[in-house]
Amino acid sequence: MENMGSQTNTSFQTKQVETIKNITIKGILGLLMDNIDRGEDKREVISLGIGDPTAHSCFHTTDAAKEAVVESLLLDKFNGYSPSSGLPIARKAIANYLSRDLPYDLSPEDVYVTSGCTQAIEIAVSILAKPNSNILLPRPGFPTYVLCAAFRNVEVRYYDLLPKNNWQVDLKAIEDLADQNTIAIVVINPGNPCGNVYSYDHLEKIAETAKKVKTLIIADEVYGHLAFGENPFISMGLFSSITPILTLGSLSKRWLIPGWRLGWFVINDPNCILKSPKIVERIKKYCDIGGGPATFLQAAVPKIIESTKEDFFRNTLKMLKKNSDICYEKIQDISCINCPYRSQGSMVLMVKLNLTLLKDISDDIDFCFKLAKEESVLLLPGTAVGLENWLRITFAVEPSFLEEGLSRLKSFCLRHSNTKIMN
Secondary structure, three states: OHHHHHHHHHHHHHHHHHHHHOOOHHHHHHHHHHOOOOOOOOOOOEEOOOOOHHHOHHHOOOHHHHHHHHHHHHOOOOOOOOOOOOOHHHHHHHHHHHHOOOOOOOOHHHEEEEEHHHHHHHHHHHHHOOOOOEEEEEEOOOOHHHHHHHHOOOEEEEEEEEHHHOOEEOHHHHHHHOOOOEEEEEEEOOOOOOOOOOOHHHHHHHHHHHHHOOOEEEEEOOOOOOEOOOOOOOOHHHHOOOOOEEEEEEOOOOOOOHHHOEEEEEEEOOOOOOOOHHHHHHHHHHHHHHOOOOHHHHHHHHHHHHHOOHHHHHHHHHHHHHHHHHHHHHHOOOOOEEOOOOOOEOOEEEEEEOHHHEOOOOOHHHHHHHHHHHHOEEOEEHHHHOOOOEEEEEOOOOHHHHHHHHHHHHHHHHHOEOHHHHO
16 A cells, blocks of 8 residues: 555656646646645745736836826727737837847838737747757746647757856757757747846857758847846847847836737848748738737837836846845855856846755655745746756845745755755
8 A cells, every 4th residue: 555655646746747847837836826825824925936026016117108008098099900910110119129239220020019928939939830840949948938839749859058157058969959950949038047148259159050050040038138247138139140030029028017918029130031921921820810919009119118218227127136136145045955157137047956955855846836835935846947956036026025935945945954964
């Protein structure tokens, strides 16, 4: 009977791992929420698991954005359907905004307005998919790419990000993995889940490597300009003369409006390799299927971009930097968790578990489920982003909220410490 119980437990854990690997981040956090103790003495839930800072007053959007939406709605001109590729005024505004970071001007025709960056990911993978194709994804990375590839029967091949080298791309791995069926290399910068911000030189090397293996780059820049460390944000589109770049992004993170679902899919291709009528028509058809953001929201985009003051962006970066430092410093006091790299951008960082210093914790998934149950703190298990026995921490919360969450994390680790090894 004891052996049977052990087999059942092993089977459950295996199923749990497979579940974590095959659902979205929201789905995983939902499972963790379900595991929280709902007893009479329940404490406030502290979520450090998802990149949505809007629940916290220090991360509210600018008044200019809200006023632009209200004005657009009250005009009563944008209650109908928008063109599938997006309202012309929104496409033009996004093209102008992104062109600030480039040595050339994007055309509005290069821009497709999407329902957040998630739809942009879906479109990018879908239009490139073909029989026997594969896509190169970073490990760790963002799991939505894996799900979209699976739906389109595209094989996923992982290249590693190197934690000892500031999470830089393993360029040799890309050369070894790519073949004639590789449809794209996905590059996420600023990094999610690692908080890295790549230098000009490293981005150029990535572009040269893509050219060498004869493929294009999908540049996920949803955290564009959220860089507060040594390296400034540099758009991958800067290197589009080397290889074509499909840039994906949104207003979600920089403007702190993830629920508005204002994203884009942009072709950075001055050599016109991707701008054939056949590919453009394919993109438009996928836009027809999915639809885009609400028309009145699209109509507000020009004013949102034009009217937002630099002070708003500076204050956001100042708060993120402050919280990043709090997170890094507090983690140093937790012996079973190691942070190899202080976050330089986005809203997240990755930390590594030392399971030998913990008792009755089998892996990162077990750690996160027990942490949720005992401390009402939500962290994302590294398995969800492709790196077992690591954790992703999101720090875009009120500083006091963050400190309380990290204090509970420390208490949990002390309670589960392997005292024999510690002594």
